Amino acid sequence: MYGVNSGILLVDKPKGITSHDVVARTRRLAGTRKVGHAGTLDPMATGLLVLGVNHATRLLHHLVGLDKEYLATIRLGLGTTTDDAEGEPLAAASADRLDAATEEAVAAGMRRLTGVIEQVPSAVSAVKVAGKRAYQRVRDGEEVTLAARTVTVAAFDLLAVRRGDEFVDADVRVECSSGTYVRALARDLGEHLGTGGHLTALRRTRIGAFDVDEAAVLEELDVAASLVSPADAARRALPVVHLTAQQATDLGHGKRIEASGAPALSPGDAIAAIGPDGRLVAIVERRGDTLKVVTGFPPEEADA
Structure with a gap:
């Protein structure tokens, strides 16, 4: 069991x-x-x-x-205090600003937010500030200003645009590195267009190879x-080295093993070490000509 x-x-x-x-x-x-x-x-x-x-x-x-993929709806026309529909609304955009938010203008603004960018996380994010979550500091009435961080937005695709009386909704697809805030993309797109912007819907469709x-x-x-099973999950997320029975035993005892047969990765990159019985023995990393255990998995972790 x-x-x-x-x-x-x-x-x-x-x-x-x-x-x-x-x-x-x-x-x-x-x-x-x-x-x-x-x-x-x-x-x-x-x-x-x-x-x-x-x-x-x-x-x-x-x-x-691992990298992520999302489907989202960005509402242009006003921002909110949380950059999503759960926050308090901020000033609404003028009719002229909304009229200028054409499909071409929205797509151009999205291109500015694609690639390697500097992004300031939302103030109500889970980023820690001096050991305390930013959202908790906001709830406690503190003023929170977070530092920009480098993130990668590999794809920011415009799927559809729908116009309402006082808003423009953009359905988008985002592929991004871990740590990217789609709420912040909505905020920044709205700021660029001069309309304000926030998320009204968000669905995560992929994490790495998991759909x-x-x-x-x-x-x-x-x-x-x-x-x-841990082994099947690790195979889908990490490069793999296949072990002999003796190597599996040695890693299980915390010993280093020779790196021959392991992927040629940089030091510190994680590798899934799979035993001859198909079990995930450990997550290892290369140290010179050897592999060192980073995270061990006990024999009870035999594949279900």
Whole structure:
């Protein structure tokens, strides 16, 4: 039972609940407190959450940095205090500004936000400021100004534009590096166009090689049937080195092994070390001509 209940879960989070709510429900269904997730979704957002169950939570650290894909709707016409529909509205744009927000102008503004950019996270983000989450500081009445960070927006595609009486809605697709805030893209696009902007819908459709089409609906989640083994999950997220039985034993004891046969990566890059029985033995990194254990997985983690 212990081994069966260890693995990675792909869950399609519904709107209106927190990522922690999904974790809490999964803990009850799995019968264990050892459940975590790789990457928070706001309550208004839907889509893919990657969860780890039991010792597979150790793998989450190596999944959280994967690139993401989102589908979103950006409403141009006013900004909000949270850069999404849950915040208080700010000043509305003039009719002239909205008229100037043509499909061509919106697409041009999006191109300015594509590639390697400097982005200031939303003040109500989970970024820590002196050990405290920014959103908590905002709730406590503090003024929060976050530093810009370098992020990569690999794709920012305009899918459709819909015009209302006092707004323009843009449906978009975003591919981005971990740590990119789609809310901030909406804010910055609105600032560039002079209309203000905020998110009204957000759906995460992909994390690395994991797609929301594979995810279980939370209300129908069968943990045992939905688990992806740690080895299968690691193969999809990381380069792999295949071990001999002796190498698997040595890594299991925390020893270093020769790096022959391992991918030629930079020092510090994570590699999934898979034993001859198909089990994830460890996440390792190259140190000179050897491989060193970064995260070990006990024998009980045999594939379900």
